[in-house]
Amino acid sequence: MSEIVLETRDIVRDYHIGGGLFGTGRTVHAVKGVSLKVEKGKTLAIVGESGCGKSTLACIITMIDAPTAGELFIDGEKVDIAARRLSPEMRRKVQIVFQNPYGSLNPRQKIGDVLMDPLVINSDTPAAERRDRAMAMLTKVGLLPEHFNRYPHMFSGGQRQRIAIARALMLNPRLLVLDEPVSALDLSVQAQVLNLLADLQDEFGLTYVFISHDLSVVRYIADDVLVMYYGEAVEYGPREAVFSDPQHSYTRTLFAATPRADVESIRKRLAKKAA
């Protein structure tokens, strides 16, 4: 049996919106009891539209945010950040890459410092070694050592996303949470970043939680797929099963709404238009 890197059991996250002087507060149920399991070296894709709670779930998995109820296991170890502070070892195990490479890098920080910061905070690696490892990581993600002393504005969107991935990998994580890593990128750059992710997964045996609303990307990269709708996991299963035989009506709506770029469907559309 293979190792389970990530497991959640009935994760719930409620946000309480405080009432003002006259109004009463209300509660938003962002995530309503999601359970999932990811094996080592596999990719789980979480799909859903904006506001369905997929990023909230990502924050809980990354141990940034505490769930209201439910249990989170990383490498079989139970984590509860509300109860006690996380050890640096746990922190190191899960890293996240955010959607917008323009917003997630500090414009006043050089790339080298961006990459070395996680080591400064979470480990006691000496400065020379930190530098060597940052240099090595730069080449690993397809950048050059001379990029070390440059600022984020000097890079294109795809390069910035590579930097964000490099930063996440500096601590040798077990699990990488990717929150829409390619949705801000052009088609060809998207292909490069997806290839990079696949290469890194092979090399380090990384486990991915890949959040996306683009079904064609999900179909390409995922092993398992979880479809979320209004905070609930409405569909969860292996990729082939979900794509060939969707059970929930929302999943079917999602598939129907995805634009198709094959010759057959163009022919059909043109025929319909001519009629």
Place this chain on the structure above:
Amino acid sequence: MALLEIENLTVTFDTASGPLRAVDGISLSIDKGEVLAIVGESGSGKSVSMLAVMGLLPWTATVKADRMTFEGRDILNLKPADRRRIIGKDIAMIFQEPMASLNPCFTVGFQIEEALKQHMGLDGAARRRRAIELFEAVGIPDPEDRLSHFPHQMSGGQCQRVMIAMAISCEPKLLIADEPTTALDVTIQKQILDLLMNLQAEQGMGMIMITHNMGVVAETADRVVVQYKGKKMEEADVLSLFERPQHAYTRALLSALPENATGDRLPTVSDFSLEDAPYQGARAQGAQT
């Protein structure tokens, strides 16, 4: 006669590090009732060329063309006052970011009636009636109530519907949609595309759809122009473009689609030789090394 005709359009921006040629010799034409898609990656000059048509570029831009006509009338050297009579009425544009293109300080009703007042010369009551009619046409529920809402009270999809209502309010002959669905979810994208295509068919508008999404192209276009670094790479009707792409860049774009993936890794655009597509403004490449 073609609705819009552009021949050899060049747009150059004056920047601190010298002139940057964003659009380099683009020619295209569109007929009444036709849907033309312009596809390209960011920086390919697809938005800039359409902003040049609208006359919305900043003063740092130099627009040159052998010919730029709308219904046979020159629109390149138009006086600002004459241009304002065409722009927003006969040629309307929908922008990418619905939230950012609406003014947050005014109600959506005020903003849509402003266009009607400017171009149609309707009185207050007629404007309001027309605004309600337009909101119904684009599928906004409860139109009377919605007119007094501010943009921040509406979702992204609703705001895009308001933008579309505003663009079609004066019954344009040409509608330019600049990435109308990029900021939206797929289910909302489907609704908006269906709405645009229905309106286009009903009113017989010419439509230019600017996008980088090949799926959107396949679902909407009659004819496609592929642009790369300011130059036109290929022009074809939609079926032959997807069936038999002629240019190396088009083939590269199509094979970079994840749904067309055959092997373990995706081919990327740099895997293809693009020597036949030299780019004069070397600044974009210089910045990457």
